[in-house]
Ligand SMILES: O=C(O)CCC(=O)C(=O)O
């Protein structure tokens with residue numbers, strides 16, 4: 240390990256297969272440690288070429304898309320429901336994401352998730368490594384950093400912790416759950432159970448408002464087999480936010496993504512809307528729901544996955560906890576067509592794909608320049 244005069248530099252080790260099929264290991268600075276050491280100069284490996292740098296983004300003029308979950312579920316006195324359903328369809332199609340208020344997840348549960356993440360990231364680097372295994376599979380599980388593909392690419396200003404929460408058996412025998420703080424796993428599993436319930440409700444409501452049978456999307460999500468990966472994205476304060484990205488532009492290879500962020504007053508996530516990057520604002524007690532590529536496919540494009548990226552801040556640390564909800568890896572998914580909708584059946588924009596094949600192709604393609612680079616894998620040739 241290299242040493243500077245006063246400070247030790249810590250690295251994540253990222254493995255990848257190079258263009259010649261050779262396994263390579265790349266050492267990548269741990270950004271949290273760079274920030275702890277108070278670096279003033281951004282290491283060159285993080286500097287983006289001019290055209291990739293984040294130009295200032297505008298807060299959205301007008302109310303940011305928000306769904307009131309209590310209204311959406313208002314089955315007893317369904318006065319607000321039709322309006323909320325209409326909003327759901329519109330946001331899913333026009334934005335691919337929305338904030339969720341009155342989501343029904345207890346504030347204490349959300350608080351405990353943030354505390355557990357704080358607890359883990361307040362450990363020293365070596366302690367974190369001892370507390371959880373590093374990435375050991377193509378799933379990128381464990382504590383480490385974002386997927387890296389070549390030595391030359393601009394690095395994202397991020398450290399990460401990824402755990403497959405469901406199905407629980409997939410993580411058995413793998414060293415992926417942090418042992419510190421002690422309640423980390425318990426807290427996350429409780430939150431994920433609640434989040435799954437909310438996501439299932441959204442999938443049902445979306446099918447309903449699109450005129451499909453209520454379980455049209457949910458039927459792909461066999462409860463004991465469907466997958467939820469939890470990814471904690473940690474962005475340390477960055478000396479030059481104007482030159483870097485926290486995460487490259489991308490859509491998620493999930494059906495739905497469900498996120499919280501450390502502190503609702505911080506910003507970082509941006510979504511492309513009408514060809515402009517718009518900053519996602521995060522009112523108190525709200526959570527975020529994003530349409531991923533797989534739901535775009537299932538809905539034949541009536542829900543559109545969000546093309547998004549993350550920018551960093553100078554003096555502010557931020558983290559997000561993203562849950563990626565997917566059908567079982569071996570499941571075949573495809574566009575759902577309503578009974579009697581023969582016209583649509585003959586006009587499908589997407590084809591059937593096996594979830595695992597879609598995800599594998601996604602990682603092969605990443606980092607993508609534009610959304611089409613990912614989703615083309617599931618498009619029909621029309
Ligand atoms: O940090 C965020 O808010 C977004 C993270 C994200 O896009 C991801 O984990 O896929």
Ligand SMILES: [Fe+2]
Pocket residue numbers: 489490491547
């Ligand atoms: Fe994402």
